[in-house]
Amino acid sequence: MSSPRPATGRLYLVPAPLDFGCEAQAPLTEVMPAGTLAVAARLPCWISENARSTRAYLKRVNESHPLAQPLQALQIQELPREVHKKGDHGGQFDARPLLQPALQGQDMGLVSEAGMPAIADPGSSVVRAAHDLGVAVVPLSGPISLTLALAASGLNGQHFAFVGYLPQDASERADRLRQLESLAHKTGQTQLFIETPYRNTALFGALLQHLQGHTRLALSTGLTLEAGWSRSMTVQRWKKETPPALTLPTVFAIGR
Amino acid sequence: MSSPRPATGRLYLVPAPLDFGCEAQAPLTEVMPAGTLAVAARLPCWISENARSTRAYLKRVNESHPLAQPLQALQIQELPREVHKKGDHGGQFDARPLLQPALQGQDMGLVSEAGMPAIADPGSSVVRAAHDLGVAVVPLSGPISLTLALAASGLNGQHFAFVGYLPQDASERADRLRQLESLAHKTGQTQLFIETPYRNTALFGALLQHLQGHTRLALSTGLTLEAGWSRSMTVQRWKKETPPALTLPTVFAIGR
Numbered sequence: 001m002s003s004p005r006p007a008t009g010r011l012y013l014v015p016a017p018l019d020f021g022c023e024a025q026a027p028l029t030e031v032m033p034a035g036t037l038a039v040a041a042r043l044p045c046w047i048s049e050n051a052r053s054t055r056a057y058l059k060r061v062n063e064s065h066p067l068a069q070p071l072q073a074l075q076i077q078e079l080p081r082e083v084h085k086k087g088d089h090g091g092q093f094d095a096r097p098l099l100q101p102a103l104q105g106q107d108m109g110l111v112s113e114a115g116m117p118a119i120a121d122p123g124s125s126v127v128r129a130a131h132d133l134g135v136a137v138v139p140l141s142g143p144i145s146l147t148l149a150l151a152a153s154g155l156n157g158q159h160f161a162f163v164g165y166l167p168q169d170a171s172e173r174a175d176r177l178r179q180l181e182s183l184a185h186k187t188g189q190t191q192l193f194i195e196t197p198y199r200n201t202a203l204f205g206a207l208l209q210h211l212q213g214h215t216r217l218a219l220s221t222g223l224t225l226e227a228g229w230s231r232s233m234t235v236q237r238w239k240k241e242t243p244p245a246l247t248l249p250t251v252f253a254i255g256r
Numbered sequence: 257m258s259s260p261r262p263a264t265g266r267l268y269l270v271p272a273p274l275d276f277g278c279e280a281q282a283p284l285t286e287v288m289p290a291g292t293l294a295v296a297a298r299l300p301c302w303i304s305e306n307a308r309s310t311r312a313y314l315k316r317v318n319e320s321h322p323l324a325q326p327l328q329a330l331q332i333q334e335l336p337r338e339v340h341k342k343g344d345h346g347g348q349f350d351a352r353p354l355l356q357p358a359l360q361g362q363d364m365g366l367v368s369e370a371g372m373p374a375i376a377d378p379g380s381s382v383v384r385a386a387h388d389l390g391v392a393v394v395p396l397s398g399p400i401s402l403t404l405a406l407a408a409s410g411l412n413g414q415h416f417a418f419v420g421y422l423p424q425d426a427s428e429r430a431d432r433l434r435q436l437e438s439l440a441h442k443t444g445q446t447q448l449f450i451e452t453p454y455r456n457t458a459l460f461g462a463l464l465q466h467l468q469g470h471t472r473l474a475l476s477t478g479l480t481l482e483a484g485w486s487r488s489m490t491v492q493r494w495k496k497e498t499p500p501a502l503t504l505p506t507v508f509a510i511g512r
Binding site: 013027029030031032033034035038116117118119120121123124125127128129130131132136137138139141142143144146147148149150151152153154155156157158159160161162163164189220223224229230231232233 | 269283285286287288289290291294372373374375376377379380381383384385386387388392393394395397398399400402403404405406407408409410411412413414415416417418419420445476479480485486487488489
């Protein structure tokens with residue numbers, strides 16, 4: 001007689017706070033729902049962008065929601081380096097082996113360094129593999145910088161796109177900006193993008209240089225942090241302001 | 257001597273749970289961060305999609321976070337009917353008068369019936385007016401169906417668009433679907449859209465009828481609810497399944 005197949009575990013998509021890499025931290029229980037923290041505290045197996053930052057996050061979870069197992073007993077598998085930053089979409093990476101614990105009945109968590117995994121962050125290959133294997137996928141509520149910034153932008157939230165990172169080459173970036181601006185004006189579709197924090201100021205300069213004066217430009221920086229702010233005005237008006245400090249993670253949006 | 261101008265209040269963007277109009281309700285403290293509920297409990301003035309549903313929401317907030325003032329004492333201004341559903345973006349509606357309390361120093365909340373105001377919901381005209389008046393805008397963390405569904409889709413989360421509602425006319429809808437599918441295949445941009453729940457089943461039928469077999473179609477229904485689920489597979493595979501019940505709010509996504 002064959003032994004019965006164990007029930008399949010679930011893959012929880014666990015948001016992380018948005019203060020990764022920031023000096024100041026948002027109090028975890030203020031920005032994360034208790035339901036999300038309770039699930040995070042009981043999961044035995046993780047798939048993570050970076051095991052070290054996942055351990056740091058779970059230490060914070062433990063302060064309000066004691067972990068079911070000691071940190072050292074948790075299984076944390078890292079996504080391979082090649083799917084970091086540049087994204088794991090496109091099928092070159094087979095994430096199915098990472099989900100073995102779920103097939104053996106364990107609940108698992110997918111987590112990135114900040115915000116929601118698989119959004120502007122690696123993870124979609126794992127989610128896709130879960131669906132392909134019949135592992136139930138459960139996204140948990142938490143802070144997501146793109147949609148917080150969109151809501152705070154005053155730009156069109158019924159029609160919007162996130163386009164990721166812009167090219168680093170100055171002339172390619174200028175072309176891409178003009179293309180996105182033209183799309184925003186023609187179709188009304190808000191265009192959201194991000195940059196590595198140390199390049200934020202250069203990107204902001206390029207925006208003021210290349211966008212039309214009547215285009216609306218919105219910035220949200222340090223979302224959920226005490227020092228965070230959101231501002232939205234025409235490029236023309238931004239030019240009259242003292243350039244803002246953009247050392248914290250920042251979401252940029254343009255629209256009409 | 258002129259009296260000093262009072263400090264300006266803030267406009268908080270307050271997410272609501274995703275169970276609006278559903279029989280089952282998600283426990284509020286499980287899906288909303290305590291920080292968000294604490295702010296909601298102390299705000300004296302609201303701008304709302306619907307005053308009745310805002311009162312119902314605040315009654316639920318009161319169970320865990322006692323309101324600073326009795327419900328009847330709160331000022332709740334409704335957005336005019338014409339900005340509902342079809343969106344308030346485009347400048348035809350001047351929301352500045354609604355923000356009078358903030359100019360007089362009161363903190364205010366902007367809230368819709370479900371999820372984040374100004375995302376797939378009215379509110380962006382109010383946020384824009386706040387920026388124009390120098391009222392600080394603070395988005396609060398909470399559940400947002402579009403990004404929860406995107407994360408759970410296994411589709412590209414580094415490049416995506418939300419396109420709102422599709423046309424109701426069957427032939428226009430078919431054209432639009434083929435256009436979105438072509439965009440998704442050519443550019444890799446995931447396309448998200450929604451429908452009024454009672455039309456979900458008709459939309460699902462149209463998707464199976466008009467999309468190509470190898471296109472990936474993801475559905476998230478009843479997000480944050482016990483009965484909710486997320487599934488993602490090719491159109492070809494969906495055709496072999498029993499059509500799912502889609503009576504709860506559902507987010508649709510297609511991609512490659």
